[in-house]
Amino acid sequence: MTNQNQLKLSPQAEAIQQKLVQLIQEKIRNSDTKEIGFDDFVNMALYEPQLGYYQNNLRTFGEQGDFITAPEMGNLFAHGIAKSIKDALSEAGMSILEIGAGSGQLATDLLLTFNNENLKYLILEPSATLQSLQNETIKTQADKFYQQVTWLNNLPENFEGIIIANEVMDAIPCQMIQKQEDKQDGWHYLNVGLDEGGGFVWQAGEAVELSSLPAALQSEDYPADYMTELRPWLSGWIKGLSKCLKKGAVLLFDYGYGQSEYYHSQRLKGTLQCFSRHTKNDNPFQLVGLQDITAHVDFTQVIETAHNEGFDIEGYTTQAGFLIENGILDQQAAVDEKQQYMMSQQIQKLTTQGQMGEIIKVIGLSKQMTADLKGFDLQCQLHRL
Numbered sequence: 001m002t003n004q005n006q007l008k009l010s011p012q013a014e015a016i017q018q019k020l021v022q023l024i025q026e027k028i029r030n031s032d033t034k035e036i037g038f039d040d041f042v043n044m045a046l047y048e049p050q051l052g053y054y055q056n057n058l059r060t061f062g063e064q065g066d067f068i069t070a071p072e073m074g075n076l077f078a079h080g081i082a083k084s085i086k087d088a089l090s091e092a093g094m095s096i097l098e099i100g101a102g103s104g105q106l107a108t109d110l111l112l113t114f115n116n117e118n119l120k121y122l123i124l125e126p127s128a129t130l131q132s133l134q135n136e137t138i139k140t141q142a143d144k145f146y147q148q149v150t151w152l153n154n155l156p157e158n159f160e161g162i163i164i165a166n167e168v169m170d171a172i173p174c175q176m177i178q179k180q181e182d183k184q185d186g187w188h189y190l191n192v193g194l195d196e197g198g199g200f201v202w203q204a205g206e207a208v209e210l211s212s213l214p215a216a217l218q219s220e221d222y223p224a225d226y227m228t229e230l231r232p233w234l235s236g237w238i239k240g241l242s243k244c245l246k247k248g249a250v251l252l253f254d255y256g257y258g259q260s261e262y263y264h265s266q267r268l269k270g271t272l273q274c275f276s277r278h279t280k281n282d283n284p285f286q287l288v289g290l291q292d293i294t295a296h297v298d299f300t301q302v303i304e305t306a307h308n309e310g311f312d313i314e315g316y317t318t319q320a321g322f323l324i325e326n327g328i329l330d331q332q333a334a335v336d337e338k339q340q341y342m343m344s345q346q347i348q349k350l351t352t353q354g355q356m357g358e359i360i361k362v363i364g365l366s367k368q369m370t371a372d373l374k375g376f377d378l379q380c381q382l383h384r385l
């Protein structure tokens, strides 16, 4: 586990952390109950303008940053997506909308892969800092297509095309809940309060309404103190996608499981993780604004909401299954020996079982489409939701 004391922070990082901690402390002190929900804490830690982890201008993505996502490993992830959506994109009208585009690498690689001047590429990105990074990445690596890219502040209406989001749902703030010591008393929220020195601490909050819990948590017998996450805002986010999409398809990639695996009674501490300099830890109260805070996605919640919102379900599978079916292994045949070596490392990272290849899932949704999204037949996992 990374300890804040082991990391040498730059004066800029120290200053950001100090300001952000003060702001959150003020919010807690000003609240009636002297506590805030964990989702409010994460929202400020990640998205507070200029200071939050995704809003400040300290490096986040890639080898120099805190974590590596699939598009940062090379262009094979984009090639797989391009193959999957090719037919659907033609049918729905040559527009891609990427939500939460990070460094802009996936946008760049998709523009280069399609190499099509009729392709419109829209990006919805809440972070001004990341918007300018995306701008720079696309301009530097795919200048020819730069004019085809538009940044949006809100989801468009009546969108016709393909929506893509990689590792966005897990960045939507979650709430924490805990099974009470006396199991008859059900569950309570774990909120964030302050200790005597002003440090952030978990604080038992109000009881959780049983009917608001996922079915698994209502019925199973969980040990006292079992902790896990709820992400009520995710359902609203999917509703938003449904309202936005008139005709086309959606591809969502993220770390996660179906409900029975997610809320397994032996997963005692849930799935909350923090990342800093490629090191994982489980303490969201350190390195505030300087580390990513994430929890896995409950894909049963995603698919149930999508179904209720009128989406057709194209499929659900692992990242490895999706990329292999979309020809990731064939890419090596077209390059020389040195590139083959580099590519084999990339393929290994993207498809390794027990890691990214298996824990990252992809879900495909569509509306009013006849063309299929490719990649969901080889390792269909719908039965696990």
Ligand SMILES: C[S@@+](CC[C@H](N)C(=O)[O-])C[C@H]1O[C@@H](n2cnc3c(N)ncnc32)[C@H](O)[C@@H]1O
Binding pocket: 054, 061, 069, 070, 071, 072, 099, 100, 101, 102, 103, 124, 125, 126, 127, 130, 165, 166, 167, 168, 171, 172
């Ligand atoms: C873990 S990063 C993933 C970035 C990129 N997709 C990748 O794969 O490298 C999460 C991204 O989602 C964005 N994000 C978080 N919440 C969002 C929301 N509600 N709507 C749109 N983007 C969001 C963040 O600003 C960031 O760009």
